Each structure stands twice: as C-alpha cells, then as structure tokens.
Amino acid sequence: MNRRILKHPVLDNVDEKNKVTFTFNHKTYEGLENETIAAALLANGIRTLRHHEESGSPRGIYCNIGHCFECRVNVNDQQGYRACLTPIQEGMIVKSSDKLPTPVRDWGAENE
Template sequence: MNARIMKHPILGERDPGKTMQFTFNGCAYSALEGETVAAALLASGIRTLRVHEEKGTPRGMYCNIGHCYECRVTINGIPTVRACMTLVEESMIVEAGTVLPTPLQKGGHHGCLIP
C-alpha cells in the first residue's frame, strides 16, 4: 500500500527523491528522503505504532507535532523516540512499544507505592 500524497492542492507536487529502506517490527518498508518514521508508516497503512504500556490498547499518531508522545517507538535500540519527529534513515530498525510489566503496585501504609 502506498498512501503518500504526492500532489497536494496547496503545497503542489512532491519530488519523490531518494527512496530508503527501513524495518518496522521486522517487516521491510520504504520511505522517501526527508520523511518522518510516522509519515512513512502511515503511507504504508500502519496506524498502530505502539500499545499502551499497561492496558495494551493501540496508540498511533495523535498530534504529529511532537507534543503528545503517543507515537513513541524504539529506533535502533533507543526506546521512547517520537516517530513524528524522527526522519527515516537507511536501514533504520523501528520497533513498536509493547506492554510493559507494572513494577509497582498500590498498597501498604497510606496508599504508598511499594515494590
């Protein structure tokens, strides 16, 4: 699937430029030079970039300007990178965020968090 907008009614036509390859969750995708990870995945039909750390509900692009942090992914082993603010690089390895174990549980004296 390629849902890139190559001809915009206001911005005009986009020069396709160089195509780069990267992976997301082990699958190969392509991006145009200057494209963010989020835009490249969206153009490929990928809507879920991670899941909520505790609930496991899907998360994706929300604000697309770096404020909300909903698009956090792991890039080349570095966690919590914003996909909407990071340009694709050749051979980049992107992984979705997954459900994490909850390290703390409520309980104890005065509702304090205890391990």
C-alpha cells in the first residue's frame, strides 16, 4: 500500500522513479530521493522512531518541521539527527535511540 501523496494541487508532484534503499533498525526499506527520513519511514508504515530516554515510552513525529526533537534518530552511527529534516540517501543506516541505561542527568539542579 502506497502511503505517499504523489499528486498535490499546491506542492510539486512526487516522482517515484528515483528510489533509494536504506535500513532502519537492521531492516531494509525503500524511500524516494530527497524525501526526509521521517517521510520515508511513515510511507513504510513506521511510526515509532525512538524511545524516551528515561521512561522508554515510544516517540514518533511530533511537529515535523524541526522545532522539537522528538524524531531524533542515529544516522550512520551519529546521534541526534532529526528525521523530519534529514534527507534520505542511498545506503543510509538509520537506527532508533532506546532508553538510556541510567536516568538523564538534571544539569540545572546542580547549579541551584
């Protein structure tokens, strides 16, 4: 099932000819050249991009315009990429971040 909007009255039409392959959490998917990681994952039915650092609860796309950091993923072993802003590339290795082994440190509390 294709979940992409291919024809839109305002936005440019999407050309499905330029496909790229990438992996997300060790599974191979197809995306379209120049679409974001978030769009490619959503088109492949993936809604959970990572898990909260402390609670472990699932996180996905929230704002989809780069203001929040809910869609952070690891790309080619580098942390902190926002999936909604990062274009997918051929062979890209994307991984979700999981719950950290210890709680996130509250840096503000030390300075009070």
